[in-house]
Amino acid sequence: MNGASREALATARESLDALTDNTSVDAAKLAGELAAVTALLDREVSLRRVLTDPAQNGDAKAELAGRLLGGQVGGETADLVSGAVRSRWSRSRDLVDALEELANIADLTAAQRAGALDDVEDELFRFGRIVDANPALRSALTEKAAAPSRRGELLDSLLGGRANPVTGRLVGRLVTVPRGRSLEQGIDSLSKLAAARRDRMVAVVTSAVPLSDGQKERLGAGLARLYGREMHLNLEVDPTVIGGISVRVGDEVINGTIADRLDEAKRRLAG
Structure with a gap:
């Protein structure tokens, strides 16, 4: 706007x-x-x-x-x-x-x-990742030829009883009344609104293995000091990064993975 x-x-x-x-x-x-x-x-x-x-x-x-x-x-x-x-x-x-x-x-x-905002944030994030990883599911949820009620029924079969009711309503509106947006854009917008409820920023953290509670705490505190705002961590595990972590906040990426360092070394050798 x-x-x-x-x-x-x-x-x-x-x-x-x-x-x-x-x-x-x-x-x-x-x-x-x-x-x-x-x-x-x-x-x-x-x-x-x-x-x-x-x-x-x-x-x-x-x-x-x-x-x-x-x-x-x-x-x-x-x-x-x-x-x-x-x-x-x-x-x-x-x-x-x-x-x-x-x-x-x-x-x-x-x-x-209801004290469930963290749950809703996490569920939106996980749902977005599921859609990204499953093109057939994404196609079914966004099929324009299908009646909105059919798309809603499919979503209910996926989330029914497994997600917070607020998550279901938010994603349900995206699926049944997309209003010209992609599903990914809609979920990203919802995630930002959820984070803003507590004046927080969202950091997408990718690591080779799950982080411990202590590591998550230290990382969250460090990012909060760096950006001057409370940070909500969305955590992903990707064995291909080998070691270290990658952090994305908005358009900014802080990459400390071993895979990234190896790629950089290869580029330098090639140069």
Whole structure:
């Protein structure tokens, strides 16, 4: 998002945080209702354009949203959507993207309240790796010719009873309503949102053998000092690295594997 849309999203996120700071608000219910509004506006292009038309008065757009949603969603959801349509958006689609993000944050808030945010982060990471390693599964979960309900049923067969309900809802929306994104992009976005719930960064750590608890603790503390933020470690074991570890934080890679050193030595000899 750019310009006005970025500012509008920031305002909407502040409103959501203020609302969910009140533990009496059902964050999971809020997430479901926001997801339903997202799906509605994704389908109804003309309505979306009316609600983001910069030539229209913000209060008038909010009133229209309130009339449309009245009785369909709770008051908290209606207030969030009304507040969002009062803002100025650079593109009409940005409003839908923002509401989808609010739905995902609300679900992650529900997981955080239940003390399950770490589990959800780890499950998103593992699911992403499973999809990467299994092209046939990825194809089945993203097959456009298949009905969304069929894709959802396949996902349920994979995750049912094995993952946190929040993970199931988050990934379920990606699979049934992809909205033009790849599954990998969607999972990566969700992982970043999950990490941001505690102002943490995500480090993908690859090692030849599993790290001990002490090693994980020292590595996490060292990365936190280096980046100035708490770090969540997503751990992978890959025997091909031979020894040492590789750490990726965003686009930055810190590579200390023996395999990498051997490759570098070969390059120097070849040069």
